[in-house]
Amino acid sequence: MVLESLEREGVDTMFGYPGGVVLPLYDTLPQFPGIRHVLVRHEQGAAHMADGYARASGRLGVCLGTSGPGATNLVTGITTSWMDSTPVLALTGNVARTLLGRDGFQEADITGITHSITKHNYLVMQASEIPLAMREAVHIATTGRPGPVLVDIPKDVFQEEAEFYWPEHLSLRGYKPTTEGHDGMIKRAAALIDQAKRPIIIAGHGVIWGEAQKELVELAEKAQIPVITTFLGISGFPENHVLSYGWLGMHGMFYANMAADAADVVIGIGMRFDDRAMGRFKDFNPNAKIVHIDIDPAEIGKNFATAVPIVGDVKRVLPKITDHVQHGVRTDWLRWIDQVREEHPSLHIRESRRMLPQYVVRTLYEETQGNATIVTGVGQHQMWAGQHYFYNKPRQLISSGGLGTMGFELPAAIGAQMALPNEEIWAICGDGSFQMNIQEMAVLVDEGLPVKMAIFNNGYLGMIRQWQQLFYDKNYSSCGITQPDFCKLADAYGIRALRVETKAEVPLAIKEAREYKGPILLDFQIDQEENVWPMVPAGASLAETIEQPAEELAR
Amino acid sequence: MSTATTNSNGRARAGSHTVVAIVEDKPGVLMRVASLFRRRGFNIESLTVGHSEEKGLSRMTILVDGEGAPIEQVEKQLYKLIDVVKVSDLSNEEMIPRELALIKVRANNVNRHELLDIANVFRADVVDIATSSLILQVVGDETKIDGLIKMLEPYGIRELSRTGRIAMVRGAKTTTVHEREPEKIREIHERAGRRVEGRELPFSSD
Structure with a gap:
C-alpha cells in the first residue's frame, strides 16, 4: 500500500534503514522495481539524503526509518528540512496497534515528537487509510511553502489487508495556500518601488523553490534594483549579473550589508527576515519601508513591520509587479554600492604562501x-x-x-x-x-x-x-x-x-x-x-559589520 | 485560571483576546494547538473545546494573553496547522462571553438561607444539596463568576470547577465555516410535515 502510493506519486528513490516493524514493507520492496531503495548507515543520513535529493531536484525526497531509535534518528534531518522549507516525506514504522502507548519495545511517540518540526504528520491506524494519508502527505509537503511531513504506520497496519483505493481529489479544508497575490497590494508595491530612490531586493530560498529566477531577473532589470540574497537564496539570482551584489548577513559581503542598511525600500522576496541575515532586529535600517512577498502569511510581520505585505507564489506575483513598475534609472544608487564594493571588496583573497x-x-x-x-x-x-x-x-x-x-x-x-x-x-x-x-x-x-x-x-x-x-x-x-x-x-x-x-x-x-x-x-x-570575514558579531546590527583586521591580513 | 478580562458589555479588555478556532475533529488536534502555543510562547488563559454546528468540526475558544504576542501572529500560526479550518478574533466584536462554574460550598442549617439568597442574586442554581454542603451552578462572564466566588469565600469553598470561556458574536454574523443553506433547512421542515412559507427560516415556533 505504502509503496504503491509512492509509485503513484512518482517517487523513484527512497533512503532508508530496515528494522523490525518495517520488515513487512521491505518484504514487498522487490515487487516495486521502479523504486530504488538506498540503504544508509544511519537514519540521520537518510533524512539528509532525502533533503539533498529534494534540494537538488526540486522534487519530493523520501526517507524511511523503523520505530523508536530509527524514527528519532530522523528527527535532526526532519528539523533541517523544516527550517529550510524543503519537501521531504518521512515514513516511520511503529509498534503494533495493541502495543501503542504501552512502551513496547522500540516504541517512540514520533508523531508527538515531530509536531513542531513538521508541516503536518499522520499516525495511520487502518490499512485502508494509507493511500489517502500518503496522498495528503505528499500534497502538503510539496505545495505552498514546502516542508517535511511524517507518516507513522504501526506494524500490524502494514500487514492488514485492505482494498487499495486511490483518492483522485483531495479536499483539505484547512489547507489552501494563497498563490496569486492581492492585486491592490501588488499595485501598492509597484508604486512604492517607483518612488524609491534606493530600493533593494533581498531574495531568499523561496525564489529557488518558486523557480522564479527568470521572473526575478526581469523585475530587477526593468526597475534597475540591485539584488542581494540571503545565504539560502544564493543561486536564486545569477551572481554574474551586473545587478547582483552578493549576499547579506553575519558573514555576508560588506557592501551587501551596507546596501541593505542604506536602502529606502527593502523588497524581501521568498525570505523570512531571519536574525542571521538581518542582524539585530531593532537596529536594522529603521528608514526602510518593507515590501514582503512570501507564500506563508505567518512570515509576514513576524520579525518586522511590513509596509506592503503580499502573500503569494513569487513566480506568479513577480511578473505582476514587473508589469506595474516603471522602467527605473538608479545610476546614483548603483554607483554608491559599486563604490562601497570597490573600497571594501570583501571577496579579495590576499597573497599568501599558506593554503588559505x-x-x-x-x-x-x-x-x-x-x-x-x-x-x-x-x-x-x-x-x-x-x-x-x-x-x-x-x-x-x-x-x-x-x-x-x-x-x-x-x-x-x-x-x-x-x-x-x-x-x-x-x-x-x-x-x-x-x-x-x-x-x-x-x-x-x-x-x-x-x-x-x-x-x-x-x-x-x-x-x-x-x-x-x-x-x-x-x-x-x-x-x-x-x-x-x-x-x-x-x-x-x-x-x-x-x-x-x-x-x-x-x-x-x-x-x-x-x-x-x-x-x-x-x-x-x-x-x-x-x-x-566580514562578520556581524552576534547581536550587532548590519551597520556594525567588521572586516578582516589588519593584523590578520598581514598573516 | 482565568481572571476577569471583560467589562460589563462583554468586550475584552486590552491585552486579552478571545480567539475562536474551528478545527477538524481528529485525534491530536488539541495537542497540536497547545503545542503551537507553547512553542511560540503565546500564553493561554483558558481553552475550551467542544463540537460545533457541523459534524466533524470542533470549536475551540481560546483566551489568549495578547501582551505576550501580537494577536495577528497567533492567528497566522494557527492557520498554518492543517487541521485548523478557520480562525476568528472576536475581541473587536460585540460578543457574548460565557463560562460555567460548579462551586461546592460549606453549608449548615444556620447559613443555608443566606447562601440561597446570594445564589438568587447571581441567578445561580442549586444542583445538589447535602447536610453540610451544597453545589451551585452558575453561568456568566468571568466577572460575574468571580463576584459570586468572592461572596461565597467566607462560607468556605470546598471545591471549584470552571469551564473556561466560550463566546459568540451578537447578531446575524457568525464565525462558522459555512452556514447551512436555507434549502436544507426547508427540507428538514418539510420532512417533519411543517408548512414552510417565506424566507424567514428557521422559525422559532410553527
Whole structure:
C-alpha cells in the first residue's frame, strides 16, 4: 500500500534503514522495481539524503526509518528540512496497534515528537487509510511553502489487508495556500518601488523553490534594483549579473550589508527576515519601508513591520509587479554600492604562501568553471563556500541554513548525486562536520556515486575557535579536534583519497579529482587559524559589520 | 485560571483576546494547538473545546494573553496547522462571553438561607444539596463568576470547577465555516410535515 502510493506519486528513490516493524514493507520492496531503495548507515543520513535529493531536484525526497531509535534518528534531518522549507516525506514504522502507548519495545511517540518540526504528520491506524494519508502527505509537503511531513504506520497496519483505493481529489479544508497575490497590494508595491530612490531586493530560498529566477531577473532589470540574497537564496539570482551584489548577513559581503542598511525600500522576496541575515532586529535600517512577498502569511510581520505585505507564489506575483513598475534609472544608487564594493571588496583573497581556505574554494570555482553543485556542512567552510564560489544556476548551492546542521554535507551530497547523476557534485566538508556523518561513505561505494569530498582540515572546530578567539579572549575550550587519518579511512571504505598539503598542489588535486570517475576524498590541510570575514558579531546590527583586521591580513 | 478580562458589555479588555478556532475533529488536534502555543510562547488563559454546528468540526475558544504576542501572529500560526479550518478574533466584536462554574460550598442549617439568597442574586442554581454542603451552578462572564466566588469565600469553598470561556458574536454574523443553506433547512421542515412559507427560516415556533 505504502509503496504503491509512492509509485503513484512518482517517487523513484527512497533512503532508508530496515528494522523490525518495517520488515513487512521491505518484504514487498522487490515487487516495486521502479523504486530504488538506498540503504544508509544511519537514519540521520537518510533524512539528509532525502533533503539533498529534494534540494537538488526540486522534487519530493523520501526517507524511511523503523520505530523508536530509527524514527528519532530522523528527527535532526526532519528539523533541517523544516527550517529550510524543503519537501521531504518521512515514513516511520511503529509498534503494533495493541502495543501503542504501552512502551513496547522500540516504541517512540514520533508523531508527538515531530509536531513542531513538521508541516503536518499522520499516525495511520487502518490499512485502508494509507493511500489517502500518503496522498495528503505528499500534497502538503510539496505545495505552498514546502516542508517535511511524517507518516507513522504501526506494524500490524502494514500487514492488514485492505482494498487499495486511490483518492483522485483531495479536499483539505484547512489547507489552501494563497498563490496569486492581492492585486491592490501588488499595485501598492509597484508604486512604492517607483518612488524609491534606493530600493533593494533581498531574495531568499523561496525564489529557488518558486523557480522564479527568470521572473526575478526581469523585475530587477526593468526597475534597475540591485539584488542581494540571503545565504539560502544564493543561486536564486545569477551572481554574474551586473545587478547582483552578493549576499547579506553575519558573514555576508560588506557592501551587501551596507546596501541593505542604506536602502529606502527593502523588497524581501521568498525570505523570512531571519536574525542571521538581518542582524539585530531593532537596529536594522529603521528608514526602510518593507515590501514582503512570501507564500506563508505567518512570515509576514513576524520579525518586522511590513509596509506592503503580499502573500503569494513569487513566480506568479513577480511578473505582476514587473508589469506595474516603471522602467527605473538608479545610476546614483548603483554607483554608491559599486563604490562601497570597490573600497571594501570583501571577496579579495590576499597573497599568501599558506593554503588559505578561500583560495581552495576559488580554485575549485575556476577549475569547475562555476558549473559544479556545491554541498556544504556547517561552519567556517560553509561560509567560505558561500562567499568564494559564484553561483549562477538555481539549486547550485545546497546547505543547511536555518538549523545549521553539522554532518549535513556528505549525506546531502549523496542525495543530490542520486537526483542528478550527471552533475558534478562537490561536498565541501568541515573536518568536524564531516565526522558527524562519516559513516555514509559506505553508501558512495554501494551506489557507485562519484561525489567529490573536499575536507577543509584545520584541526579545529573552526567557527568555535573563531568565536572563542574574538569573543572569549582566546580561551580555546574544546575546539581542537583530533581526527582520524581521513585518507586511510577513505581507503578502508575503498574510496580513493589524496592529502593536499601545500598551496601548489591545490589545483592539481582538484584536476585529478575531476578526472577520476568514482568517489574521491581530498584532505586539504588548510591554514589553521584563518577566520571568516566580514562578520556581524552576534547581536550587532548590519551597520556594525567588521572586516578582516589588519593584523590578520598581514598573516 | 482565568481572571476577569471583560467589562460589563462583554468586550475584552486590552491585552486579552478571545480567539475562536474551528478545527477538524481528529485525534491530536488539541495537542497540536497547545503545542503551537507553547512553542511560540503565546500564553493561554483558558481553552475550551467542544463540537460545533457541523459534524466533524470542533470549536475551540481560546483566551489568549495578547501582551505576550501580537494577536495577528497567533492567528497566522494557527492557520498554518492543517487541521485548523478557520480562525476568528472576536475581541473587536460585540460578543457574548460565557463560562460555567460548579462551586461546592460549606453549608449548615444556620447559613443555608443566606447562601440561597446570594445564589438568587447571581441567578445561580442549586444542583445538589447535602447536610453540610451544597453545589451551585452558575453561568456568566468571568466577572460575574468571580463576584459570586468572592461572596461565597467566607462560607468556605470546598471545591471549584470552571469551564473556561466560550463566546459568540451578537447578531446575524457568525464565525462558522459555512452556514447551512436555507434549502436544507426547508427540507428538514418539510420532512417533519411543517408548512414552510417565506424566507424567514428557521422559525422559532410553527
